[in-house]
Amino acid sequence: MRLILIFGVDVISENPKKFAVVSWFNGKLERKGEFTLYRLIRFIQSKRPDIVAIDSVTELGDDLRRFLRSLPPETKLVQVTGKPGEQRSLQSLAKEHGIRTADRFDPYEEAKLCALLASKGVGYEVLAFEDEVIVKVTRGRSHGKGGWSQDRYRKRVHNLVRDKVRELEDRLRRADIPFDLETEERDYGLARGEFRIYASREELAGLIRPMRGGDVEVRIYPVERAELGFAPLKGEEAVKERKSIIVGIDPGITVGIAAIDLNGRIIALHSERNMPVGEVFRFVSEIGHPVIVATDVSPAPGFVEKIARSFKANLFVPRESLRIEEKNELLRNLGITVDDDHQRDALAAAYKAYLRLKPKLEHIDARLREAGLSKKADEVKALVIQGYNLGEAMQMVSLRERPKVEENRDEQVREAPDLEPYLRRIRELEKRIEMLENENRELREIIKEQRRTIGRLERRIADYDEEVRRKVLRERELEAKVKRIEVLERQLREAKAVIERLGRDLVQVKRMNVVEIRGSAVPLKVMEVLSWRELERIEREVGLRRGDVLFVVNPAGAGRAIAEELVEKRIRALITEKPLPEPVKVVLREAHVPFFLSEELDVKRVDEFAVVERETLENAIAELMERWKKEDEERKAERLLQLVEEYRLERKKELMRKAEEEKEERQKA
Incomplete structure (x- = not known):
């Protein structure tokens, strides 16, 4: 308890x-x-x-x-x-x-x-909330202003909102809880999703939890009653016998309700804004007991499903949503006008359900007239709609109507009985008892033997279970060892790969040191591309010192920044297989760092190892530096001549201006 x-x-x-x-x-x-x-x-x-x-x-x-x-x-x-x-x-x-x-x-x-x-x-429980909850899923924070990064972030958040809405929708469907969902699409995701769930807060406990503070927020809002309700803690109040009806519901901001009896007569039409499911339930209960709850759209909204479940009524859903023309035609046949579209939709749904059942209901009326049960037509029809066949329904109603037969309590005079048959019966029963007692003793012996057999078999089963348990333990231990071996083998392969890579690097360093010591050739430090990542690799694996010569396979895409970095590293020269980009050439030329194509120096390269003849390199550097020196001197001379020419032109202009001024003064005089 x-x-x-x-x-x-x-x-x-x-x-x-x-x-x-x-x-x-x-x-x-x-x-x-x-x-x-x-x-x-x-x-x-x-x-x-x-x-x-x-x-x-x-x-x-x-x-x-x-x-x-x-x-x-x-x-x-x-x-x-x-x-x-x-x-x-x-x-x-x-x-x-x-x-x-x-x-x-x-x-x-x-x-x-x-x-x-x-x-x-x-006592009475105070009811402040309807059996209805609103759950809103939105983004958790503002996207702010910005460019591409903000756009990507906004799309990511909208995708997260969509995923959360799908997750909650899946949970509610698995829990078989009716609901309606409204969404706002944005950026191939969802900006928001709003669930109207037709269940109490207790039913949703542990199923949906609020979320705040992240990229996605989930907020839960119970729907409050307009007026407090009171329900007894213990026992149930008597429910009066109510008329069986067919109810049509049109959910939405304004709820439409229509009720007709099982003869197709209209009993009630009503529409009201912001009417929660609890208010609808109470309104319908005051009219009668629904045996069918109908809707005009397919599939049925969760709001209508909740009403049908609350009354344990059959749910009527048309094969396809009713068109406006069809609804208007149904109302014309009824010869009635309604106050708004919501009443029209609800009445059309109820009447459509009645028309679907009308042949069966007319057949029931005919059978009941023959059986003299016309006064109980509503009860029989309601039972048939609930799933009973007509015979069972008529029998149930007939049993209710059948008057109870009163027992005759008058004392009746009885004749004195003849005891001989009873005595004979007693003797027969005594013999029967004796026989049964003997049979009982024999059966007890059989039971004892069976129990001994069961005990022996249980011991064998226990021994077998112990053997199986030990076998399972051995298999589990073996499986754990196999997994451990697999982990160690993977670690060993990874370690071997690291050792192999380090060995290659060591061999390369040794080769470069040997070549450098011999002095006949200059070792080159090889880079596949001229990039920051490749430069970091060279510095990490073999080091980059002042006076080193770099060999770059493909320098395309390099810019001024990395060229300036090489100048700061004080490299002696740069050799490439393909031409350097113009910005890199400009930086190296200004810093007087020589750069060549590999075909100019006859570079020898095997895998990640490259060398160039020292004499060839020295001569190429000397020639290039001499040529750059002459170009610089020529550039300086050109600049000097340009300055002299500019000065001569300025002086000529000055003399002409003074001559003009003297001429004007003589004319004035």
């Missing part, structure tokens, strides 16, 4: 508002102390009791709605004195249920009585 924790609560003072709290758990009462409203809410959220019992919810005043919203989903608020208009005093209830009372003006005594009465199932 599940243990229940109950908090009894009573007001101590109004300003400031304070409460006395007494707990009941497994028959044990404990005084918890004095709480403000804020501390009481925090205490309830931490302990998560099954019931918070109070003598009247009016004691919470304006804070009632806030208090109800803060309760954990599994915690009920119970008014033990009854529902409004039928309330009784705590003392009278306690006396009725055999609970001793003390000081009626002590708040802790009142809180104790509330807890004890709730433990006995006394």
Whole structure:
């Protein structure tokens, strides 16, 4: 049996508002102390009791709605004195249920009585929420302004929102919980998704959890009732016999409701904005009991599915959604006008369901007239719609109508019985008993033997199980060792690959050192491309020192930055297989760092090892530096001549200006 924790609560003072709290758990009462409203809410959220019992919810005043919203989903608020208009005093209830009372003006005594009465199932649960929850899935933070990076981030967030919506949709479908979903598409993903789930908060506990603070947010909003409801904790109220009806529902912001009886007569038409599923349920219950809940669209919305399940009614869904022309035609046949499109859609759905059943219902009417059960036509039709065949339904209704046969309680005079047959029967039974006792003894012996056999077989099975267990353990141990061997072999292969790579690098370094020591040739440090990553590799594996000569296979794509880095490294020369990009040439030329094509110097290369004859390299560098020196001198001379020419032109202009000024002065004089 599940243990229940109950908090009894009573007001101590109004300003400031304070409460006395007494707990009941497994028959044990404990005084918890004095709480403000804020501390009481925090205490309830931490302990998560099954019931918070109070003598009247009016004691919470304006804070009632806030208090109800803060309760954990599994915690009920119970008014033990009854529902409004039928309330009784705590003392009278306690006396009725055999609970001793003390000081009626002590708040802790009142809180104790509330807890004890709730433990006995006394009181009414306060219902503040519909069996309906709205779940909104949105992005968690603003995208902000920006270029390509912000666009990529925005698309990523919209994809995350779409994935979360799909995940929640899949969970709800697996849990068989009806819902409606509205989405807003953006960037091939979703900007938002809003679920309207037709289930209570308790049903969703553990299925959907709120998420905040990340790229995606999930928020849960229970739908509050317009007016508080009250449901008894223990027992069920008598339900009056209600008329069987067919109900059409058009869900949406404005809900349309239409009800017709099983003869096709219209009973009710109604439409209302923002009508939650609980209000729809209560409205329909006041009209009658639905045997069919119908919709005009296919597939059926979750809202309509929830209503059908609540009434345990059959759900009617058309093969394809009804067109507006078809709905208008149905209303013309009925000869009725409606206030809005929502009433039209609901009535069309209900009447379409009736037309589908009309031949069967007319056949039932004919059979009932023959059997004289016309007065019970609605009951028989409802049973047939629920799945019974016509014969079973008529039999059930007939049994209900059949008057009970009263027993004849008058004393009847009986003649004295003849005892001889009874004595003879007794003797036969005694012989039969003796025979059965002998048979019983024999069977007991057989049972003993069978038990010994069973015990022997159980021991054999136990030995076999032990052998199997040892075998399984050996196989598991072997499997673990095999997996360990596979891991070690993989690690060994990786280590061998590292050793092989390091060995190649070592051989290359040794070759370059030998060539460098001999002095006949200059070793070149080889780079596949002229890039930062390749430069870092060379520095990490063989090092890059001042005066080194680099050999680059393909320098395409290099720029000024890496050329300036090579200049800073103070390399002696750069040799390439393909021509250098112009920006690199300009940087190296300005820094007087020689650069050549490999075909000019006859470079010898094997794998990652390359050399050039020292004499060839030295002569090429000397010639290039001499040529650059002459080019620099020629450039300087040209610059000097250009300066002299510019000065001569400026001087000529100055003399001409002075001559013009003297001429003007003579003319004035």
